[in-house]
Amino acid sequence: MEVGLLMVFQNFMDGMTDREAYERDIHLASLAEPLGFDTLGGVEHHFSNYAMAPDNMQFLSYMAAKTERIKLLTGAVILPWWESPLRIAEKMILLDHLSKGRAQFGIGRGLARMEYETFGIDMDEARDRFNESAELIIESLETGVMEGNGKFFKQARTEIRPRPYASFEGRFYSVAMSSDSVPVVAELGAQMMSFAQKPWEEMVDHFQSYRDLFMKHHNRPAPPPVCVDFLACDESGERAEALAREHMANYYVTVMNHYDMAGDHFRNMKGYGDYADNAVILAETGLEDAANNFVDINTWGTPQQILEKLEARGKFLGDFDLTIQVSYGGMSPENAEKSMRLFAKEVLPEIQSWKRQAEAAE
Secondary structure, three states: OOEEEEEOOOOHHHOOOHHHHHHHHHHHHHHOOOOOOOEEEEOOEOOOOOOOEOOHHHHHHHHHHHOOOOEEEEOOEEHHHOOOHHHHHHHHHHHHHHOOOOEEEEEEOOOOHHHHHHHOOOHHHHHHHHHHHHHHHHHHHHHOEEEEEOOOOEEEEEEOOOOOOOOOOOOEEEEOOOOOHHHHHHHHOOEEEEEOOOOHHHHHHHHHHHHHHHHHHHOOOOOOOEEEEEEEEOOOHHHHHHHHHHHHHHHHHHHHHHHOOOOOHHHHOOOOHHHHHHHHHHHHHOHHHHHHHHHHHOEEEOHHHHHHHHHHHHHHHOOOEEEEEOOOOOOOHHHHHHHHHHHHHHOHHHHHHHHHHHHHHO
């Protein structure tokens, strides 16, 4: 299992200045490599304190100069929000040069109506824009040349300079939260990323569908899907649960608000049917119970409890990689760092060894 750290840059309820929020999360990001994480990533979001992360490629370029070994993942670049796929390809190739081949290209479709509307992009076009942009960028990252004449993106044949540092094969990820996205991610040949959204036991078909379709399209096994969790780790199970019940629930409420998850707008949007169904479930469950359910599916507890939960998850999901988020929902900087350090000391070496043990057994 490879383990990553994903930075969100949330300023929950504007509890501090944006400058303080960035100083907090840059400090935590700087700990990822010395503590032994395999990957450091950043999200892309705009225009609110939900996640103040307008350009994860710029953030990772900064971190490239601060690190030597750790892989640097865009988790994710939201393709429909970028008017020029060429600019994305340029920035990713430059990041790869600056990091000497450590860039990992993760992409997503985006879900927040507010962000789409502010950019002036019709959310009903999201799937088609994503597909068209992804095809152009993936090819150009390998060839160093982009050319296209699609419905949304027209690009005269252009050579990208600097030319690609190396192939991005095996360094390509895509978020797949809905059943609509799984076939697209599998066909693209990307490593699937899925954020915690329902009990992991209920995600078995989601993961298996990805694996089956990946094999169908590429005639080889899919790479391990990536589970993206929130973390609360403490020597005391009671303290860990208290942190999780407060801050993960806080974060869940911001998710509901940012994405307007209870709204009915998903019903008539192409490719967002699963979210329309989830809005109905949310209305039936109620926000408080839904928040507690969200806490239950994430990663919290003592180091031993966390190891047991992850081991149990692997028994029904199969092999997976893990990415955690430690700074969210008003979690204090001190608690976030303490949780991260304890996880890195007591949990990280063990779960990283699982991959080595599996490879040795083959």
